[in-house]
Amino acid sequence: MGRILIVEDESRISAFLEKGLQANGFTTTVLRDGRDAAQMILGNDFDLVILDLGLPGKDGFMVLEELRGQGATTPVIILTARDEVTDKVAGLESGADDYVTKPFRFEELLARVRARLRTVGAAVDTEALLKCREVTLNLRTRRAQVDDHVVELSSREFILAETFFRHPDQVMSREQLLNHVWGYDYDPGSNIVDVYVGYLRKKLGEGLIETVRGIGYRLKI
Ligand code: CA
Numbered sequence: 001m002g003r004i005l006i007v008e009d010e011s012r013i014s015a016f017l018e019k020g021l022q023a024n025g026f027t028t029t030v031l032r033d034g035r036d037a038a039q040m041i042l043g044n045d046f047d048l049v050i051l052d053l054g055l056p057g058k059d060g061f062m063v064l065e066e067l068r069g070q071g072a073t074t075p076v077i078i079l080t081a082r083d084e085v086t087d088k089v090a091g092l093e094s095g096a097d098d099y100v101t102k103p104f105r106f107e108e109l110l111a112r113v114r115a116r117l118r119t120v121g122a123a124v125d126t127e128a129l130l131k132c133r134e135v136t137l138n139l140r141t142r143r144a145q146v147d148d149h150v151v152e153l154s155s156r157e158f159i160l161a162e163t164f165f166r167h168p169d170q171v172m173s174r175e176q177l178l179n180h181v182w183g184y185d186y187d188p189g190s191n192i193v194d195v196y197v198g199y200l201r202k203k204l205g206e207g208l209i210e211t212v213r214g215i216g217y218r219l220k221i
Contacts, residue, residue, distance in 0.1 A: 002047035002117050003027045007037045007063065008079065009055050013102075017050060020106045020180055021113070023166060034058035038066035041074055048116055050109075051096070052079045053087055061094055068095035075116040077109070105183035107159045130165040132219055135204050137165050144204060151203050156181065160196050164209060164219040173216040193217075 004021055008014040009032045018028045029046075031037055035057030041049055053060035060078055067076070078091040078099045088099050098112050130137040136145045142158050144151040153161060160181045164172065174193045182192065197209055197217055210218045 002113075003029070003045065004113070005029050005031060005037075005041060005044070005046045005049045007031045007034065007049065007055060007060070008052040009033065010052070013052075013079075016106070016179065016183075017109070020110065023163070023180060024110060025166075026113075032056075034060065034063050037063045038070070038072075041067055042070055042072055046074055048113060049074055049076045050079065050113075051076050053091065054081070061090060064091070064094045064096060077112055077116060079104075103183065106180060107155065107183075110159075111155075130162065132165055132168055132221060133205075133208065135208060137161055146204055153200075153203065157196060157199055157203070160193075161200055161204065164200075164217070168219045169221045171212045171215055171218045175216075177216065 004026050006014050006017050006021075006028055008017065008030065011032070014030045014032070018030060021028050029044075031040060032055075034055035037049075037051070037055075037058065051060045051063060055063070058066075064076060064078070067074070075097045076095070078088075078096045079102055080087045080091065080099055081102050088101075091099055097116055100109050100112060128138060128140045130139065134147050137143075137158070138145070139162070142153070142155070144153050144158070144161060160177065163177060163180050175188060177193045178188060178190070181196075193216075201209055208220060210220050212218050
C-alpha cells in the first residue's frame, strides 16, 4: 500500500482526500503549509504527493521546484483551480507528474493516484479480488463476476461496489457513499446514491445490498 503526503491548506479538501484514500488502503499525512513541504518529502519515504498550488508559506510551484532541484523523483499530482490552464502547463513543466482540477470527484483523483503508483511500480492493490457471496470484484480489470458470469459495471458503479466490498456488513450512510464516490462538491440532497444502489442490485443481485432504513445501506455477508 502507498504512503501519500497531502499538502493542502483547505481542511475540507484535505479531510475529504484523507478519508477517501484511507478507505482505499493508503496511509496519509497532511501538511497545511508549503514552507517545510519539500524538506518533509525529501526526509521521508512517501510514495506520492498531492500538492495544492495555492498554499501559505510557499506556493506549490516553489515546493515543486525545490523538490526537483534536489533530485527527488517522488511522483507529484498537483491540484489546480478550475480552468487555470497556465497553472497546469507551468506545473507539468516544473516537474509535476499529473494534475487534477478543482472541484474534482474522488474517483478521478484515485484513478490518477493509482496510475502514478503503477508507473513507479509500487505495490497497489496486492489483493486484486474482493469477494462477497457469489459476487467477485476484480480490481485490476475493474469488472465484476456473479458466479461464472462477467458483469460490466460503469466506473461509478464499480467504485460504489468497491466501497461496499471494502466495508462488508457495515452500515454506510448515504452521505459517506456520496462523499466517497461522487466527491465533496456533490449536492447532499441528491438521490443519486439510491439510484446507483438500484443499478448494482439489478446487475449483482437484488439481495446483496440491504437498505438500512433512515441511515443508508449495508453489504450483506
Ligand atoms: Ca489552497
